Amino acid sequence: MTTPAHDAELVRTATGRLLSATVKLESAEVAEPSQLPGWSRAHVLAHLARNADALVNVLAGKPMYASAEAREADIEEGARRSLDELVDDVRVSSSRLESAFASLGDEDWNRTVTLRNGVTDLASALPFRRWIEIELHHVDLGIGYTLDDLPGTFV
Template identity: 40%
Template sequence: MTADPLLLLGEVDRATARLLRNAAGLTAADLAQPSLLPGWTRGHVLTHVARNADAMVNLLSAARTGEDRPAYASSEARAADIDAGAGRDPGRQLADLEASAQRFTEAAEGMPADAWAAPVETRQGLLAAAVLVWSRLREVEVHHVDLSAGYRAADWSAAYSQRLLYEVVSDFNARTGVPAMVLRCDGEARELVVGERDGAPMVSGPAGELAGWLIGRTPGEGLTVSPGSLPTPPNWR
């Protein structure tokens, strides 16, 4: 999968279109049902995805102008906005989701080439603005699964799943106390190692199933492990 933010925008657009199609079929009763995220309904998930788009617009603006503009006013304001929007009717939810996604696309397309290298303050620390398009794609794809409305980690493309796997493995290797494991995607010779390889179980399966399990979105039923049983990955972000 490309790292070029403008080329990656096409992937964001396609992922967003899939989410919008799915969300368009949800009733008010559907939106009030629990999502995969503890304490959040489907309405919370859709509102979060919309507010995330606006947060990314804020960071792109900061990179473009050099102004100090945070993604969210505060953690408290972020949570309050999500709670406030969660109970809206389906039409308002869908319109907000679509309009916020369009604002993100327009902001990304309007970035001067040199602004992509500007550092922006994210929840993971200072990062180049160029990574924001990938971050947006990850948000849309992961939270589409969290919607618990028929879209699964197994539906992710192999390229997206493998990039997510590399990112999560790198994150886990920067922590302490993460169980050792060796990951192998079906059809791929390369292995990803978390911790020490010696004695670590080999976990194999489709890239999407591996990625979904590693970030806590699937129980790993489609995976094989040898020796022993599946390790328990830590919470991801």
């Protein structure tokens, strides 16, 4: 059986792998299309940063995003940033989330939290949910990490 702390460690490892891969990109490559229709690599990175912040919000008992429109606007705004700014944003926002995970006590993990569109889950599921975001969007970046590279424990 997995634990939230174990899953949080998997998130940290996967985030490190993603960041190591993105810093190898040339600056112009961040504006190139990702494997997600209509999104550049910059959009994917901006989304990952805002998703980390959204999960911090959820753990604090706040809505993930102010609104669906604000979520989209934040991603669009972030997608205009440079590669260095985007990588730093993912790094810093992921660090905030890692700290939020680390601050939770055993009883906190059993709380019900509300995600987007009224979806509810236990706080203990959030590290696994974040791991999914990191792994699949790493593939979506189209920078050499493929479905075949996903860790066996993920698959």
